[in-house]
Amino acid sequence: MSEESETKGKQELVKVTIDDQTIEVPKGTTLLHAAMKLDINIPTLCFHESLPPQGSCRVCVVEITDKTGKWTWIDASCVYPVSEGLSVQTQSPNVIKHRRAIIELLLSRAPKSEVLLLLAEKYGANPTRYTAIDKGEANCILCQLCVRTCNEIVGAQAIGTAERGLHKKVISPFSIAKENCIGCTACIHVCPTGAIVAKLGKESFEIEDWGVDLKMATCSCCDKPFAPTVHLEKLKSQVNLKNQLWEMCPECRRSANKVGTPYSPII
Amino acid sequence: MEKVVEVIIGKCMGCHSCELACAVAHSKSKELVEAFNEEKTPYSRLILEMDEGDVIPFHCRHCEDAPCISVCPTNAMSRTDAESPVTLVDEKCIGCTACLLVCPFGVIQKKTEGDKLAKCDLCIERLEAGKEPACTEACPTGAIRFVSSERHSTDKRKETIRKYRVALTQTQEEAGA
Incomplete structure (x- = not known):
């Protein structure tokens, strides 16, 4: 117990800004977990608390800007470890655009999935944009x-x-x-x-x-x-x-x- | 544990107040009306079993050597120390139903709402806030009580004395008659 608290004390804290809210989290925490601490809801499909993140469904994408403010990119939040000074947008138009495309692609594999259809409705995705691979009842998105x-x-x-x-x-x-x-x-x-x-x-x-x-x-x-x-x-x-x-x-x-x-x- | 949930079977009238209070206490808003409209439908952790007019509320016994904790593969079922209640973290649960199958009292349920496992956590949030569990507070007849374990055993002893006294008077009357 004492060892654990010692290592906790030594753990480096980093500051990250998510949707204009700043939080200090231990280094190595993922962006998704940092957002969860702030009660910011990022949709996920392949994420489970008991397993290490895999980042296969990509629905949890967010827009990340580095501390200089010069570079902005899109990445899956469940596998992205925080680093000092990152600024993250979870609902910006760019994020929504990417998330919509991902949902449309996932829907081509699992056209009957209720969860995906609900997400499609929420983000304005077109469920029939891509031809469905399997026209049957298949719902698997291969998130493993x-x-x-x-x-x-x-x-x-x-x-x-x-x-x-x-x-x-x-x-x-x-x-x-x-x-x-x-x-x-x-x-x-x-x-x-x-x-x-x-x-x-x-x-x-x-x-x-x-x-x-x-x-x-x-x-x-x-x-x-x-x-x-x-x-x-x-x-x-x-x-x-x-x-x-x-x-x-x-x-x-x-x-x-x-x-x-x-x-x-x-x- | 300092205090235990005690169920006096004869006093229960099966009004389901405990189940309702339980569901509300485990909802996000903790308010009855708002709880109904929540995205995730709140559900009761305790079980009110009815059988031919008899009704008994069943709670988790929070066993000292809990089999559910020892079989859980993800530590979703855990307790912080030996004295604290056994709790289930929904996010960590993979739904393997091992706990459900090893519970000697059969008080862990698989709920259809959201495919979750339901288990009494002795309202750990309320206990930390200095309140008593929702079911004991809601019970109108005092069938579910939250009492200290000392009080529980004292009451049991008194009950035994009462029964003994009745039996004794009866034998005396029979002998007199």
């Missing part, structure tokens, strides 16, 4: 947030990207994910455009495009499927709980603590 979450956080390494250019897609190796995917649904949760669709059947958890088909564990009380068995097995190795609890869904665990149910209170 799901891939990074699965590989770096969950550690399942069930998905990755395949092929190149127009045909690039997020997929499990050879569309077979039986061994790696644990069905934790983190990819679905982090996906900014809602491109990943899971089918919850009576006894199975399926993601069709990736060949995922997992067996669901059913609750011993209410007979409802509640979680993939592989996910439960993984968690069982991490924490110690009563065997009785592993067989019950969260709803029934609550009622197990109710008075008068067949199960005695588990505490």
